[in-house]
Amino acid sequence: MQWYEIRGGHRLDGTVSVHGAKNSVLPILCATLLNSGVSVIHNCPRLSDVEASVAILRHLGCQVDWEGDTVCVDATVVQRSDVPEHLMREMRSSVIFLGAILARTGEAVVSMPGGCELGPRPIDLHLAALERLGAEVAVQGGNLLCRGGRSLRGTEISLSLPSVGATENALLCACGAEGTTILQNAAREPEIVDLVRFLRSLGADIRGEGTSTLRIEGNHPLHSGEHTVIGDRIVAATYLSAAASAGGEVYLTGVDPEQLTTVTALLRDAGAEVRREPGAVWMRCEGLPHSVGPVRTSPYPGFPTDAQPVLMAALCRSRGTTMIVETMFENRYRHVDELRRMGADILVVNRVALITGVERLHGAPVEAHDLRGGGALAVAALGAEGVTQLSGLHHIRRGYASLPEDLRALGAEIRWRQGETTEGA
DSSP states (O other): OEEEEEEOOOOEEEEEEOOBOHHHHHHHHHHGGGOSSEEEEESOOOOHHHHHHHHHHHHHTOEEEEETTEEEEEOSOOOOOEEOHHHHTTOGGGGGHHHHHHHHHSEEEEEOOOSOOOSOOOOHHHHHHHHHTTOEEEEETTEEEEEOTTOOBOOEEEOSSOOHHHHHHHHHHHTTSBSEEEEESOOOOHHHHHHHHHHHHTTOEEEOTTSSEEEEEOSOOOOOEEEEOOBOHHHHHHHHHHHHHHOEEEEEESSOGGGGHHHHHHHHHTTOEEEEETTEEEEEEOSOOBOOSOEEBOSTTSBOGGGHHHHHHHGGGOBSEEEEEOOSOTTTTTTHHHHHHTTOEEEEETTEEEEEOOSOOBOOEEEOSSHHHHHHHHHHHHTSBSEEEEEOHHHHTTTOSSHHHHHHHTTOEEEEEESOOOTTO
16 A cells, blocks of 8 residues: 655645646647547647547557656557557546547547546537537447547537536547537637647647637647646646645746636735745735635636635635535545545535634644545644554645645645555654
């Protein structure tokens, strides 16, 4: 068994460079399939989800070389159109390979995806968008079978909700369709903007990124290209929340502060000093944070659901009570029971959580049940007294490439351990 041993009570001070965004690089890797040439991607983090994407690309016939934080994908030859179950189950977002494979080969066979269990995340929006583009979709033996051949045609697609994954699948498939596609109610997340900019570097004709309407001129010949992935705003939110939990002064580089405004606004309301600079954000937090007004997760530019767990952890030792309403995923509170093991006072009723601040948290053996919940437990442990043993590291490694190293650079006492955890350490 592996775990992080975190000794709380150490003020965080220092500078950390935020690595590339997981939620950008995954669809960008899928998009390399559209280019029958070489794609060079910089600022690519070493995450287990990224490694799973690379394994899928290699299975399909691509040559992938990874050196440092740069990945080169040669998709000149794509030999297959299927993704086996063991690769699909590695990550939930693997379903976005569907649109890219379909656009490149005219057919795709993939199993139902795996990943964090955050409750039902139906892919009906993805499939409906592909069908609007002319694909034939069937489910057989737990596999999705999509066929389009040369019948993919641009059309108007209106999503019933601004799903990030459905936007990505529709966008990637539309690049290989004949004619113009207008995608209405598209997701506006910075990661979608980053994907469009990568596709444009390959020669794609796409307009409207950052708005709810995307216009894609399909079947443009694409060429080799180069792109640098944006910084991970959720990793940045985690480190800012850690400083709010433990106290201290941190300076994060490699991230766009404009993408963090809803997070930094709440941390400012909680008593932190925040200063935004081009490509960086500085924050200082002295003493216990204050409770903040009701927090409601929503699609970008609203408060991100991925930042909800880490903010909750930072507020466990706040003065007063904060209400959080989770609108995106019904099982987004799986970290709450583990926070209670550390002494947190949290009441959950359906999708509403009430966090009443306590004076002290204490270290305890806890387990991450999903990616962002793991980040939340690390945040709470940094502000707790004593030692926390945080297991479930395979979840954490899906989205944090260097969590212990980065936190140590800020002055935290965190070590990787292997063996058996001990209750009451």
